[in-house]
Amino acid sequence: MNVQITSEWPLKPFIFEDTQLKDMDTNDITTPVPSKEAARLAELYRYEILNTSAEPVFDQIVETAAKVFNVPIALLSMVDLTEIFFKAKVGLEGNTFPRSTSLCTIAISNAEPMILHKGETEHCLLSNPMIAAEFGLKFYASIPLVTPNDLIIGTLSIADTKQRTFGAQELDILQDLAKVVMHTLNLRLDLSMENDVRVA
Numbered sequence: 001m002n003v004q005i006t007s008e009w010p011l012k013p014f015i016f017e018d019t020q021l022k023d024m025d026t027n028d029i030t031t032p033v034p035s036k037e038a039a040r041l042a043e044l045y046r047y048e049i050l051n052t053s054a055e056p057v058f059d060q061i062v063e064t065a066a067k068v069f070n071v072p073i074a075l076l077s078m079v080d081l082t083e084i085f086f087k088a089k090v091g092l093e094g095n096t097f098p099r100s101t102s103l104c105t106i107a108i109s110n111a112e113p114m115i116l117h118k119g120e121t122e123h124c125l126l127s128n129p130m131i132a133a134e135f136g137l138k139f140y141a142s143i144p145l146v147t148p149n150d151l152i153i154g155t156l157s158i159a160d161t162k163q164r165t166f167g168a169q170e171l172d173i174l175q176d177l178a179k180v181v182m183h184t185l186n187l188r189l190d191l192s193m194e195n196d197v198r199v200a
Contacts, residue, residue: 036151039151040108040151040152040153041080041081043147043149043151043153044078044079044080044151044153044154046189047153047185047188047189048189048192049078049085049087049153049185049188050078050080050085051085051095052087054087054088055087055088057184058076058087058088058181058184059088061076061088061156061177061180061181061184062074062075062076062088062089062090062156063090064177065090065156065158065174065177066090066091066158068173069158069160069170069173069174071091071139071158071159071160072090072091072159072160072161073090073091073092073137073158073159073160074089074090074091074157074158074159075088075089075090075091075092075104075155075156075157075158075159076088076089076154076155076156076181077102077104077154077155077156077157078153078154079099079102079104079105079108079152079153079154079155080099081099082098082099082100083096083097083098083099084096084097084098084099084102084104084105087154091159103116103140103142103157104142104154104155104157107142107144107155107157108144108152108154108155110144111144111146111150111152112144113141113142113143113144113171113174113175114140114141114142115140115141115142115166115171116139116140116141117138117139117163117166118137118138118139118163136161137159137160137161138160138161138162138163138164139159139160139162139163139164139166140157140158140159140160141157141158141159141166141170141171141174142155142156142157142158143155143156143157143174143175143177143178144178145178145181145182145185146182147182147186148186155178156174156177156178156181158174
């Protein structure tokens with residue numbers, strides 16, 4: 001498995017390949033949008049997870065991630081067209097965040113884990129004030145949430161204000177937690193579809 005491990009990430013404009021999104025204002029967008037974005041968004045909306053109330057199962061997953069990795073920030077993020085919705089969170093206030101300045105937008109650009117370390121002197125993504133400087137991040141690890149249709153609807157991520165190591169075993173644990181998230185989301189979707197059939 002390939003893993004994006006980098007200390008720098010050049011900022012690029014969003015790339016639009018879907019004609020449905022041509023009317024979006026790109027003036028303040030600085031991070032890349034995945035190809036087939038319309039299909040990805042349709043998949044996200046199928047799960048009916050955006051702007052929903054807190055659910056104990058998801059809260060427990062992010063709380064477990066924060067405890068296991070001893071980090072101040074853990075997030076279960078759903079990536080909508082212009083903003084990030086935090087289905088569950090530790091260490092951040094509010095339930096949404098602008099997509100244009102979110103690391104999640106980059107993390108969903110492919111299905112591989114993304115790990116960022118901030119170097120002492122080198123310029124890197126975590127130093128960019130548009131991305132993460134306001135939180136003083138020096139470490140970020142994220143696992144894309146991939147649906148059975150191979151579309152990425154969000155991420156499970158952890159972040160720290162201190163530099164740290166992150167090895168293969170830790171990566172495996174974070175990936176396992178992300179699998180629990182997707183398993184739970186899929187069960188939730190199946191139950192919703194069954195209820196819709198009963199009502200019909």
